[in-house]
Amino acid sequence: MSDLSALPLPATAELGVLRQTVADWRRQELKIGFVPTMGALHEGHLSLIRQARENADRVVASIFVNPTQFAPGEDFDAYPRTLETDAAKLAHAGCDLLYAPVASDMYPEGFSASLTIGGPSQGLETDFRPHFFQGVAIVVAKLFNRVQPDIAVFGEKDYQQLLVIRHMVRDLDLPIEIIPGATLRERDGLALSSRNAYLSTDERRVAASLSEILAAFAHDLSTGFDWETAQGKALAKAANAFERVDYIEARCAETLAPLPPGPAHQPARVLAAVWLGKTRLIDNMPAV
Numbered sequence: 001m002s003d004l005s006a007l008p009l010p011a012t013a014e015l016g017v018l019r020q021t022v023a024d025w026r027r028q029e030l031k032i033g034f035v036p037t038m039g040a041l042h043e044g045h046l047s048l049i050r051q052a053r054e055n056a057d058r059v060v061a062s063i064f065v066n067p068t069q070f071a072p073g074e075d076f077d078a079y080p081r082t083l084e085t086d087a088a089k090l091a092h093a094g095c096d097l098l099y100a101p102v103a104s105d106m107y108p109e110g111f112s113a114s115l116t117i118g119g120p121s122q123g124l125e126t127d128f129r130p131h132f133f134q135g136v137a138i139v140v141a142k143l144f145n146r147v148q149p150d151i152a153v154f155g156e157k158d159y160q161q162l163l164v165i166r167h168m169v170r171d172l173d174l175p176i177e178i179i180p181g182a183t184l185r186e187r188d189g190l191a192l193s194s195r196n197a198y199l200s201t202d203e204r205r206v207a208a209s210l211s212e213i214l215a216a217f218a219h220d221l222s223t224g225f226d227w228e229t230a231q232g233k234a235l236a237k238a239a240n241a242f243e244r245v246d247y248i249e250a251r252c253a254e255t256l257a258p259l260p261p262g263p264a265h266q267p268a269r270v271l272a273a274v275w276l277g278k279t280r281l282i283d284n285m286p287a288v
């Protein structure tokens with residue numbers, strides 16, 4: 001691991017240093033904001049840091065590529081790791097402390113806890129990455145316990161994850177306010193993602209159509225189409241554009257439960273996961 005003391009903002013891998021820093025801030029009655037990430041930071045992540053800044057006096061960001069949310073064969077080893085440039089971006093965005101723990105500290109030998117959050121974790125991502133939300137829930141619960149923030153900002157880019165975290169905080173009585181951050185996009189609509197770095201030039205061109213398909217899907221729902229018809233249209237377009245479609249679905253925006261048949265009369269969300277070569281893209285938008 002690189003030398004964290006050489007980074008352009010206070011940074012630590014040590015739980016003791018994290019706790020001490022946060023305890024000092026608490027003694028000063030400062031409000032603590034937290035933004036967990038896996039690094040390879042882009043403007044989307046930085047917008048969450050700025051949002052945390054607006055809602056808290058001090059901001060902690062974590063960078064941890066969490067092994068428990070990757071299945072064997074997924075891109076854990078290939079996931080981009082760019083700590084130095086990430087640190088410079090965090091410093092510029094107004095982050096006060098970077099916490100970058102190592103896996104052997106987060107998951108020591110013999111680690112055996114697991115955490116299942118039901119509700120919004122059912123279906124969608126879970127149908128294709130059954131291990132995923134258990135991995136996310138355990139790492140976010142641990143990071144919440146370590147940082148003990150007052151607020152935490154999560155991106156709507158990972159909408160199902162945002163609802164799962166909200167559910168976890170409610171069900172476990174964690175005294176943390178979860179604030180949603182809007183999805184930042186490229187000019188052509190592609191949602192910013194660390195995984196966009198995997199796309200070839202040709203794939204990058206095609207990738208933008210995901211947001212167009214979702215926007216048309218959301219528009220159809222808003223203009224009174226049956227969701228079944230709108231979803232069928234969106235699926236046909238996505239199947240044409242992408243090598244594989246894991247899902248493209250309309251769900252209840254609050255719970256991610258399936259919609260009742262016919263036109264949507266309640267706030268809905270359209271969500272999709274598709275593949276281009278080795279890259280899996282996910283995106284979602286509000287509808288109705």
Ligand code: AMP
Binds near residue numbers: 154184
């Ligand atoms: P990750 O590093 O991919 O785990 O993401 C860390 C946080 O950044 C999560 O809360 C994501 O939802 C959020 N995020 C990722 N991409 C974007 C984006 N394009 N706009 C806003 N937030 C994002």
